[in-house]
Amino acid sequence: MTAEQIIFYIATGFILVSALMVVTTRNLIHAALWLVATLFGVAVVYATLDASFLAVVQVVVYIGAIAIMFVFAVMLTKRNLLDHVPQTNANWPWAAGIAALVGAGLLYTASQLTTFGAQRPALSGDSLMNLGKALVSPDAFVLPFEAASILLLAALVGAVYLVNKR
Amino acid sequence: MATETLIWLLPLPPLLAFFLIVLFTNKSKTLSHSLAIGAALLSFLGSMLVFARALATPEFGREVFASSINWIPTGDTFLKIGVLIDPLSAIVLFFVAITVLMIFIYSVGYHNYGQPAGDHDRAGLQPHGATVTDESGHKRMVLSVEPMYSRFFAFIGLFAFGMYTLVVSDSLLTLFVGWEIMGLCSYLLIGFWYGKPSARAAAIKAFMTTRVGDVFMLLGIAFLYSATGTLTYREIFTQQTLQALASTPTGIFGLSAAGLIALLLFIGTVGKSAQWPLHIWLPDAMEGPTPVSAMIHAATMVSAGVYTVIRMFPLLTADFTGHGLTATMSVIAFIGTFTAIFAATIALAQRDIKKVLAYSTISQLGFMLAAIGMGAYIAAVFHLVTHAFFKALLFLGSGSVIHGMEHGVFHTGNHHLDPQDMFNMGGLKNKMPITFWTFLIGGFSLAGFPLLTAGFWSKDEILADAFAHGHWAILITLAIAALMTAFYTMRQITLTFLGEPRTKEAEHAQETPWTMTLPLAALAVFAVGFGWLGIPEHFPGLGGLLPNWIHEFVGGTLAERPEVLAFSWIPLLTSLVVALGGLLLGWAVYKNVEAGQPDPLEKPLGFLYPFLQNKWYFDEFYQYFVVQPVIWFSEVFSSQWLDKLVIDGALHFIGRSALAIGDVFRNKFDKPVINEFIGDGTATVFQKAGHELRLLQTGRIQNYMISAVALMIVLGAILIYVLA
Amino acid sequence: MVPLSAYLFLSAVLFSLGLYGALARKNAIAILLGVELMLNAVNINLVSFWRYGETAQMAGQVFAVIVFAVAAAEVAVGLALIINIYRRRNNINADEIDLMKW
Numbered sequence: 001m002t003a004e005q006i007i008f009y010i011a012t013g014f015i016l017v018s019a020l021m022v023v024t025t026r027n028l029i030h031a032a033l034w035l036v037a038t039l040f041g042v043a044v045v046y047a048t049l050d051a052s053f054l055a056v057v058q059v060v061v062y063i064g065a066i067a068i069m070f071v072f073a074v075m076l077t078k079r080n081l082l083d084h085v086p087q088t089n090a091n092w093p094w095a096a097g098i099a100a101l102v103g104a105g106l107l108y109t110a111s112q113l114t115t116f117g118a119q120r121p122a123l124s125g126d127s128l129m130n131l132g133k134a135l136v137s138p139d140a141f142v143l144p145f146e147a148a149s150i151l152l153l154a155a156l157v158g159a160v161y162l163v164n165k166r
Numbered sequence: 167m168a169t170e171t172l173i174w175l176l177p178l179p180p181l182l183a184f185f186l187i188v189l190f191t192n193k194s195k196t197l198s199h200s201l202a203i204g205a206a207l208l209s210f211l212g213s214m215l216v217f218a219r220a221l222a223t224p225e226f227g228r229e230v231f232a233s234s235i236n237w238i239p240t241g242d243t244f245l246k247i248g249v250l251i252d253p254l255s256a257i258v259l260f261f262v263a264i265t266v267l268m269i270f271i272y273s274v275g276y277h278n279y280g281q282p283a284g285d286h287d288r289a290g291l292q293p294h295g296a297t298v299t300d301e302s303g304h305k306r307m308v309l310s311v312e313p314m315y316s317r318f319f320a321f322i323g324l325f326a327f328g329m330y331t332l333v334v335s336d337s338l339l340t341l342f343v344g345w346e347i348m349g350l351c352s353y354l355l356i357g358f359w360y361g362k363p364s365a366r367a368a369a370i371k372a373f374m375t376t377r378v379g380d381v382f383m384l385l386g387i388a389f390l391y392s393a394t395g396t397l398t399y400r401e402i403f404t405q406q407t408l409q410a411l412a413s414t415p416t417g418i419f420g421l422s423a424a425g426l427i428a429l430l431l432f433i434g435t436v437g438k439s440a441q442w443p444l445h446i447w448l449p450d451a452m453e454g455p456t457p458v459s460a461m462i463h464a465a466t467m468v469s470a471g472v473y474t475v476i477r478m479f480p481l482l483t484a485d486f487t488g489h490g491l492t493a494t495m496s497v498i499a500f501i502g503t504f505t506a507i508f509a510a511t512i513a514l515a516q517r518d519i520k521k522v523l524a525y526s527t528i529s530q531l532g533f534m535l536a537a538i539g540m541g542a543y544i545a546a547v548f549h550l551v552t553h554a555f556f557k558a559l560l561f562l563g564s565g566s567v568i569h570g571m572e573h574g575v576f577h578t579g580n581h582h583l584d585p586q587d588m589f590n591m592g593g594l595k596n597k598m599p600i601t602f603w604t605f606l607i608g609g610f611s612l613a614g615f616p617l618l619t620a621g622f623w624s625k626d627e628i629l630a631d632a633f634a635h636g637h638w639a640i641l642i643t644l645a646i647a648a649l650m651t652a653f654y655t656m657r658q659i660t661l662t663f664l665g666e667p668r669t670k671e672a673e674h675a676q677e678t679p680w681t682m683t684l685p686l687a688a689l690a691v692f693a694v695g696f697g698w699l700g701i702p703e704h705f706p707g708l709g710g711l712l713p714n715w716i717h718e719f720v721g722g723t724l725a726e727r728p729e730v731l732a733f734s735w736i737p738l739l740t741s742l743v744v745a746l747g748g749l750l751l752g753w754a755v756y757k758n759v760e761a762g763q764p765d766p767l768e769k770p771l772g773f774l775y776p777f778l779q780n781k782w783y784f785d786e787f788y789q790y791f792v793v794q795p796v797i798w799f800s801e802v803f804s805s806q807w808l809d810k811l812v813i814d815g816a817l818h819f820i821g822r823s824a825l826a827i828g829d830v831f832r833n834k835f836d837k838p839v840i841n842e843f844i845g846d847g848t849a850t851v852f853q854k855a856g857h858e859l860r861l862l863q864t865g866r867i868q869n870y871m872i873s874a875v876a877l878m879i880v881l882g883a884i885l886i887y888v889l890a
Numbered sequence: 891m892v893p894l895s896a897y898l899f900l901s902a903v904l905f906s907l908g909l910y911g912a913l914a915r916k917n918a919i920a921i922l923l924g925v926e927l928m929l930n931a932v933n934i935n936l937v938s939f940w941r942y943g944e945t946a947q948m949a950g951q952v953f954a955v956i957v958f959a960v961a962a963a964e965v966a967v968g969l970a971l972i973i974n975i976y977r978r979r980n981n982i983n984a985d986e987i988d989l990m991k992w
Contacts, residue, residue: 008892012900019904019927023911028919035923038904042930045900048892049941054933054954061958066926066965073919073969077976088914089985091872095913098875103906105879110898117894117942124946131955134948139236139244141952148959155963159970165977868921868984872913 015041032070170233173249177330179205184323198316206270213263220256227722250336254723268685273457275681277312284310290361307576325351329466337398356454368450375447379437386430412485424484425494439471442505456565499539506532510650515778542631552620559608559689566601574671593667604686613652614745620697629737652748660756897938905931
């Protein structure tokens with residue numbers, strides 16, 4: 001096993017265990033912290049995929065902002081946190097069944113890939129530079145990029161409006 | 167700033183002004199017009215700078231200002247959006263910038279800025295005047311400010327944006343975008359006083375009629391795109407593409423692909439430039455405020471139509487060998503020539519000062535298209551530019567006259583008098599001197615007053631081209647049309663300004679404010695001076711004093727510079743005779759018209775006069791042969807016969823038989839079996855089921871989500887394993 | 891060398907875990923946590939397909955960046971909604987937010 005494989009499998013195990021904890025643990029604060037762990041694992045996976053920028057963004061944006069926002073939200077609604085009662089609703093067996101079905105379908109589909117993706121092609125050019133160019137070049141993705149920024153602004157305004165005490 | 171960047175920015179200020187006025191400043195009249203005029207001024211300055219740089223570029227034409235970026239992805243290629251300034255668009259940009267700015271300034275005065283609000287003015291109707299009390303306590307009526315003042319400036323801002331877009335664009339796609347923006351704006355502006363039913367009808371008529379042309383134009387664009395894969399001028403006008411297009415037969419009337427595309431695009435122009443047979447909308451468009459008329463008829467929309475054909479000149483002449491016109495060129499030349507004389511005859515018998523100008527515009531555009539059809543590229547461009555100047559001048563001047571007459575109307579209080587009827591005017595020369603002199607200059611330029619005016623040089627050039635290439639029929643027809651032009655122009659000037667006032671209102675007419683006269687003066691300069699830039703080199707006496715700049719400059723647009731025509735006395739004498747003869751004749755016939763006297767032409771022309779006055783009965787023709795049949799078809803055929811007789815009959819039959827069958831069933835089957843057994847039975851079952859099933863509607867989001875995902879799994883499985 | 895399918899397996903399992911969380915958890919915030927897991931699974935897919943496909947084409951990474959933006963927007967609005975609901979009903983059990991029933 002190469003070092004890369006070792007890192008990948010460790011990260012995979014880490015991700016799956018912490019994701020399982022996210023969806024099963026009773027204490028919501030813990031769940032949010034497990035989410036942070038999962039996101040770290042995913043950042044490592046990005047790194048193994050040579051997507052260095054995304055790995056950093058994953059840490060900075062996802063963990064630094066989104067996950068922390070979850071923690072805040074949990075604390076703001078803490079009076080309601082009763083972690084001694086079951087944290088799942090009455091339909092959880094159905095949900096588990098359906099999730100298992102979806103997972104099985106996805107796994108099966110992924111296992112059908114035999115030739116494509118067996119070998120990893122060499123990187124062409126500086127992918128960080130390419131990504132930057134792709135995001136702001138009118139030949140590529142400047143329009144979706146701008147649309148995303150407008151979406152963020154709209155979400156910001158909407159969120160402020162929603163929680164504004166009237 | 168780099169010239170290309172500047173060109174990109176040219177259309178934007180008016181658009182910005184439009185949005186700012188609509189969104190923010192529509193409450194303030196001062197802010198709104200300052201914004202609009204400021205925007206027009208910015209675009210004007212930018213255009214002049216671009217034009218100056220174009221002049222300073224040696225070999226401009228081979229060297230052009232162009233830049234483009236990707237716009238809309240189409241699969242693996244992009245539709246490009248770009249700007250291009252070559253000699254042709256540079257010169258069009260020049261006159262568009264000037265006329266647009268002048269029209270903007272003029273609108274301030276025309277809509278009575280600074281006057282009090284009207285007594286009972288309503289949005290959507292012309293201002294009716296306001297009562298003011300002066301120091302001594304006298305009440306009098308004065309003009310009142312337009313109630314929708316800001317809205318007007320917003321619209322003309324958008325209009326200017328459309329025109330600038332059209333001029334600077336480097337492809338038919340963006341040209342068409344600008345074209346349609348202008349179509350929309352002309353609809354909005356013609357129907358500006360939407361409270362008047364006639365204005366509403368005119369707006370719809372203009373929109374529908376130009377739409378007919380636009381559909382064909384779009385077809386042409388689509389055909390061009392499918393044939394060449396590009397809409398950019400410079401990619402279409404390569405030798406290779408043009409030859410490929412010219413040698414592709416289409417099987418329609420034996421036209422080549424180039425010819426058919428050019429013909430389709432030309433039909434768009436016929437609608438936009440109001441050529442026969444789609445000319446009917448333009449005279450009705452006079453329902454709009456006068457600056458709109460000037461904008462639509464001189465500076466922008468109709469010029470845009472001609473500009474497009476001129477732009478497509480290489481395509482038009484792709485299969486032109488120099489001997490005998492191609493089918494497409496003949497069609498264009500024929501329609502142009504016919505329209506030129508046809509509209510000129512109608513203009514002879516109109517009484518409304520603006521309608522005369524409207525028909526004269528149609529006629530002059532016919533001149534340009536006739537020139538294009540003959541392959542006289544430069545003459546067409548030249549006439550397009552000079553016409554834009556003097557016709558904008560004339561329209562604005564006529565607006566000024568009407569304004570002055572309205573003063574008189576308020577003075578006398580006789581609101582039944584039509585302030586646009588030339589037979590109610592007369593003697594305005596002394597009341598409105600600036601308007602008179604500028605109108606005279608514009609009118610003489612339109613008539614082609616020899617040597618001095620711009621109209622003479624450009625019209626002479628068209629006639630010279632017709633002569634040099636031996637198109638005798640066109641030459642003679644256009645000469646007669648030019649004679650009529652001079653005649654009705656002088657008729658208009660004489661009736662309006664000369665002689666004695668024929669009504670009290672004309673006696674009390676007043677000069678208009680400086681915001682209206684300043685644009686007149688500015689345009690008058692160009693209506694005279696611009697012609698001197700295009701004096702043929704071999705012209706006796708004057709030729710060579712000034713270089714023939716138009717020929718040098720505009721000729722550079724084409725791959726091969728057109729050769730300089732040899733000088734000949736015949737077309738020159740023709741233009742001299744028709745211009746001077748027409749002017750003299752017009753003055754002689756109309757100088758002594760008394761109040762209440764009928765048109766002196768009425769007698770000698772006999773039955774022709776009402777025929778001309780009613781515009782060859784074209785509106786009636788369309789009414790009887792297009793509109794009425796459609797209505798008849800829908801009323802009589804569809805409604806009476808098909809609907810009432812056939813369909814209703816069938817339905818009644820079905821209904822009756824169904825009734826009979828129903829009766830039987832009801833008594834034999836329904837009552838005993840259904841009602842008692844199934845009817846009440848199922849109702850109970852459904853009631854029960856509903857009662858049970860409503861529990862499924864838990865209102866809990868996760869339950870719904872489970873069902874949704876489950877369904878998705880099932881559908882996905884079907885898609886993958888059954889269909890694939 | 892890790893093949894592409896390994897990454898796809900990881901993302902498949904992560905996705906179904908997230909789906910389970912979103913469908914089964916009572917607490918509204920926990921539902922959003924599940925959604926975050928699903929989004930991350932999608933992102934892994936996008937990036938790994940980029941890496942194993944034509945790496946000069948940046949569509950995969952760009953889409954991942956846009957998913958980030960969408961996730962941030964979704965969390966911001968979602969949490970705002972939850973806090974608003976909490977203020978009104980003093981409760982964020984998705985089970986009991988059932989005003990829409992029958």
